[in-house]
Amino acid sequence: MAGVTGIATGNDYTALITSIVNLEKSPKQTQLDTLSKSTTTKLTSLGQLKSAISDFQSALVALNSPSSFLARTAKSSDESIFKATATQSAAAGSYQVQVQQLAGTSKVALQSVASSTDVKFNSGTLKLSLGDSEVASIDIDPTNNTLAGVRDAINKQSSTSGITATIISDASGSRLVLNSTKSGDGNDIKVEVSGEGTNGDTSLSKLAFDPATAQSLASLTDADKAAGLGGYVTKAQSAKLTVDGLSVVSDTNTVTSAIEGVSINLTKVTAADTPVTLTVGRDEDGVKANVQKFVDAYNKLITYTNAQTKVTSVGEDKAPVTGPLVGDASIRSMLSAVRNEMVAPNANGGSFNSLASLGVTTKKDGTLEIDSDKLAKAVSSDFEGVSAYFTGDNGLASRLGGKLKAYTDADGILDQRTDILQRTLSSVDKQQSDLNLRIAALQDRLNKQFSTMDNLVAELTKTGNNLASQLASMPFANKNG
Template sequence: MASISSLGIGSGLDLNGLLDQLNEAERGKLAPIERQIETQQVKISAYGELQGALSGFQSAANALNDASLYQSLSTSVSGEAVSAAATADASVGSYVVDVETLASAGSYATARLEGIESIDEPVVSSGGELNLEFTHAGEEGTSVPVSIADNASLADIRDAINAEDAGVTASIVNDGDGHRLALMSTETGREASITGMDWSDLTKADGVSFSETAKAVDVVGENALLNVNGIAISSATNQVEGAIEGVTLNLNQEGTSTVAVEQDARAVREAVVGFVEGFNALKGTINELTAFDGDAESAGELLGDSAVRSIEGRLRSVLSGGVAAGEGGFSMLNDIGISLKLDGTLEIDQDRLDSVIANDQDKLSDFFAGDSATGGLAGQVSETVTQLSGTHGALGGAISGAESRIESLNERYLRMEQSIEATLTRYRTQFGQLDGMIAQMNQTSDYLMQQFDMMNAQLGRD
């Protein structure tokens, strides 16, 4: 608050300094409210950290709550001829893949164009349709027309072809003695192969012709040839689907590879380990937020917080409660090699878990995923976290409560500020009145002293 500089002029008193001291003393009443607001803000930040850890654990639980996880397959490939990827439709087994020939794209180059020195000189005088032919060995194929303008150059024709979705890319080749228009099929395989061009609808420019000696070059595209477990297969592309049900083969080179399709034990194991690590990370966050160091006299932001105790209790109850299991099924975490330690964290018996994943994935699926969204342990954990984080849950309610307290404290702070300002305004008025009164008294005193001095001087002359 700014001081009024004229205060004290009349009385000679340091009323500005006194008013500043009173202002500081009054504003000291705001400090407890500020500390309470800061405490609630720290709590909200800590709740946010806890919420993040809970969300991470829930994500790990959701991964285990997906029944398709336990049906996923993986492929392993020996040899460099192919690579492979399997879907859930694949069947477990081993397949020998022998790649005889890779699929290739066809190409076609015109005869050398004579009568032009530059690719920008007109090649045709009258435009029309240039037909790209996809025909081979006398078989009836397809023809794709490309519109060519009057007086088009070789460069113009190339650009017109490339502007169309014609199934080829065009370029210009200089063979050392002249120019040719070269086309390459954009797809591999015999049926997609470009095999010729029909210029009959175009009129060549004067002096322009195709060479009789440097003739057109036609390289036919080929299908990939392979066999799987002795069965011959032809494919227009090097990505082969359907040769093995549910498996996509990518042909890399000629040769032989063995493709093994098996249950994806690694994905299941990573999901289970992620679940344990997610819970242990949550437990670590809770320990940090509720820690107390007697030597340093420091405490975590949520030490003694009831919401934290409720969260720990609910999760411990779910994890230790298990699920209802059918005959021979798993009902407790201990059954699959996961135990709850004395410090509250989870621990994995690696050998037991590996055995379960290798031999009992169906039972593992029943245990974690169940037959409904919340039928398995993972679903129960996820649902519990959702409830805890909801508006009426332990964590959601704690966050809402802290936010409400901050709002209430901010209102109280504003009212207190207004009260302090009113008090200081009253002090300013009173100090101003005091300053004026003392100034008036000083003036009266000075007047009386002057009168006394005059009287004394008069008496001295008499």
């Protein structure tokens, strides 16, 4: 609303009205601003607290997982020869592995033709096989009777046949090179031709290939190469190795049948009489890593709650600086429950009854620290005892998780606190809206009142001026007393 300029009085009442309005609004506005800021800060703090608790719970789940204690490792003494992985069913032990041969796939070069674009093959059918198994049957007709057309027809079925084709041109002309994705003895590529017609300029039989009679490309004479004869580049073969002197044959370089629960991924042949050691054991490093994650997540939770509930003195004449969650009973209750569980005896039995016996101790600020050597010794000497301390319904991880559940569940303690704070913010918004309406009404009323007053002064001034004029015109007005 525009200000009120006193035409009659010569005074601008805008500043006066603004001062009155601000004096009326300021106390309530300060109260609402303070409440809004503190409530928003608490909401943010509770959200970050819930995140810290969630991280701690995730660490507890990993620590309580039986699979983390049942996990096995498989280590090769020379990973350039092979790498290995192990499942829970693998038995701990050491094995000597000698790799004589890697598995390989079949790759063949078919007979060349004069040109990759001008040649038109006769119609017919190409049957592609891997060993004794037919994998594709391709009809050749005028729509695909070029070298490129045949290549595309083969590749169209590659997802099911396991055979891909490409065109390579050399001094003798152009030819199809076929590559298989299936390794193992006997899985060589074979191409048979049937039902050949006479509607092209080149015999379809040029594309036939029999691995039983074919030679390797490397063994062809110069005359054979100039004539464009086909041959195999590589033959399909199985991997061959020995494990502790026992012979093992595998169609692929991923060997899963040699040692129960162990997968060996071969990458290179070993030198003669130079076996590689494969060691299968418990995943002690994984367990130690999970204990470290547990400690890190707990320390994050404690560090955050310490900061949010801290009272900092800033001088005798000044109010202390307090964290947004100072005095929060639910936070104190949660931390007390967690700490009590961490010092409670282990109901599962076993040789470890406390975190300290595993090398995990509490510092002055309430956070934890790990004696890595003591933890490593405990895991190495009594793996089952460490597992019993942390896992199971009565293990530390499960007990701690149970204490935290009431705080982080849907409609749990933290959700209830969040709902209350959200309602407070909604109430602040409503009060702010009401205050704005009341102040607007006050300003409008003051504007009208001062405007009315100014008009009244103008009327009185006018009346006074008229009276003075009339008196001045009276007969006695010009006579001396």
